[in-house]
Amino acid sequence: MSDKTDTPAAPPKKGKSKLLILLGLPIVLLGTGGGAAVYGMQAGWFSVKPEEAESNEPRLLPKSEEKRAAAKAEGGEGHGAEGGGEGSHGKPTPKGEGGDKYASSYYPLEKEFTSNLQDSVHFIQVGIAVSTPYDGRVLENIKTHEIAIRSQVLMALGETSEDEVFTAEGKRHIQERLAKAINGVLKEKEGFGGVSNVYFTNFIVQ
Template identity: 60%
Template sequence: MSDKEAPDAPEAKKKGGKKKWLLIGVSLLVLVGGGVGGGLYASNAGLIGGAKAEAGEAETSGPRLVPKSEQVRASAAEGEGSGEGGSRPPAGAGGEKYASTYYAMEKEFTSNLRESVHFIQVGIAISTPYDNTVIENLKTHEMAVRSQVLLTLGETSEDDVFTAAGKEKLAKRLAAAINAVLKQKEGFGGIGNVYFTNFIVQ
């Protein structure tokens, strides 16, 4: 009998050892899986660095607002100094919070006025508080933008072009029309204001 019991003892030890390693492996998988799951949940809930990462991704994937402190001043771009004893306030002091970037469209727009024998010829420039992405989008889709501006001008009445209030209203309509085109094409408008660089009614 003792001869038969001797071989069974190592088998029992082997089975017990396999179970032990199997339990350790399963425990490690549960711990690692739980840790990864918990980390992903905390990240998505904004408990650890997730909100900052998402905000950074959103900023880099689209236009970024340019703080006034980063604004390139005209005199700095031309290499001029501020002069001796200049009393100019530093960039970012007062006024709007964000810098304005301006872009003048090269060609003027000519259109008939609605229900009128008169026509209008305007030059326009836009401003945006965002980085150059908006200007690049505008240049990329210039043909579509020009078409929409002409349609908007064609819907303008004489009353809107002979008064300052009417011209301001027209500028807002043009800004909305340009933003609509950019939103359709790029998913983001970004045009703050439209300015007239030339305005003739004949």
């Protein structure tokens, strides 16, 4: 018979328990904090503000930036750099009042367009220019896809009737149709239109 007797294990000292808790707590907090950070990133809690994120889309060009560019190009203040000028009715407007909020950039398409009128023996020959309130990327897109744009413009002109070419209202409808056609090409090719208006630089009916 063995003289050895089973002795109960000594209970852990309270000091060690507290030490384990103190060491384990930061690890648990770190783990939960890291998980929360990952979740927050996936949920978009820490997303970058839209104005801080770099966008591939053209941005609206404020008139103030246009004026600075004009002044720099001319080596001085440039004409109209301080605002003012004439309003839409030809009356002088106080400085800083009236006008568009954003700058307008213009681009004339080099060659004129000739198209038969719908259900008519007449045809029209027009020269057009486009405007955009966005930065230079829109005009670069127009230059890049000018062949596709010219094709779409000719198709839109082919839908023009005699009634439209002889009235101011009809011509405005043509302008709107051409702007829509050009933006359609740009959206298809680049995902963004940006053309606000189409202007006639020449308009002949024969």
